[in-house]
Amino acid sequence: MPAVTVENPLTLPRVAASADAVSIDGIFDHQDSQGGGGTITNGDTQWMTAGSGLLHIEAPPESLVVSGGLFHGLQLWVNLPAKDKMMAPRYQDIRGGQVQLLASPDGGALLRVIAGELDGHAGPGITHTPITMIHATLAPGAEVTLPWREDFNGLAYVLAGKGSVGTERRPIHLGQTAVFGSGSSLTVRADEKQDSHTPDLEVVLLGGQPIREPMAHYGPFVMNTQAELQQAFEDFQKGRLGTIPAVHGMTEAGPQE
Known part of the structure; x- marks a missing residue:
């Protein structure tokens, strides 16, 4: 997909799903409310598991916005089984050489x-x-x-x-x-x-493996029931998904104290 000019990148919520972004060509930056993030470029992959919920920003770096260029990549959303939907968010940074x-x-x-x-x-x-x-x-x-x-x-x-x-x-x-x-x-x-x-x-x-569970979803919120979906909306509206920059750091194993 082509990169777009971004002056004020959107802060997006996400709950109870994994998002996998693969960079084929080009470069973009990621930042989330759990402290995860970084820059991915040719051949790199970021795998963000939203779990109980977070905010994130994805945008081309300022240098690319100024100079212009293309970004070619793919983003995949993966549902989580009900038992894992409220797990702690996590972020995996996979370099192309790995x-x-x-x-x-x-x-x-x-x-x-x-x-x-x-x-x-x-x-x-x-x-x-x-x-x-x-x-x-x-x-x-x-x-x-x-x-x-x-x-x-x-x-x-x-x-x-x-x-x-x-x-x-x-x-x-x-x-x-x-x-x-x-x-x-x-x-x-x-x-x-x-x-x-x-x-x-x-x-x-x-x-x-197909999960074969009921699904209730709206935009970036993926739950099993309408009641869970409403709770996710409330958590977002009341600021429970955190802030960017993150207040607490995060490792691949989960939030740090």
Whole structure:
């Protein structure tokens, strides 16, 4: 997505969900009311678990606003099971060099395992339900078939390029999401001919165990019941989600005293 000019970045509340932001190209800053945050750039990932609630700001740094430029990335919202919705917020800062890098046997596909595991290779992201998240880059004509848990759903979101998915080779292109059916593997193939400005097919492969719980959500508030949703609104309106800058620091294990 392109970066936008931000003079007064919005302070956003979030309750009972995880937000995973992956930077492909460009740079932006994050700050939250639990003391988490930092700068993520090419290949970095931030994984923020809102839990009982926090405020956060995400914006391009002032230097980028002044000079102009693009930001290419992806933000994923992940629901939490009811038992974890009120956990203490936490923030994970995953540098690009920390992800598990894998290649297909012919070298045509590069796989970055951000969270979960692929064929015994685990990514650094810590999740509260079983999830797999992979950023895959396929050279023109390359094909890869990945083992996939049968109890997981699965989807592919196209960041760049064009190709096909599944044994039926359903076509996909930039901005499309393909949802896979049940099975023990996922297949992705890059078209032989790509656009001149996108030489490879880039997709994010996602999957996890369906939570299968009732959901009540409004904007960034994701709860199980309307009563819980109303309580989240009240907590936000009464300032219980904290302030930015944070009053207390925070580590990946939770708030510091």
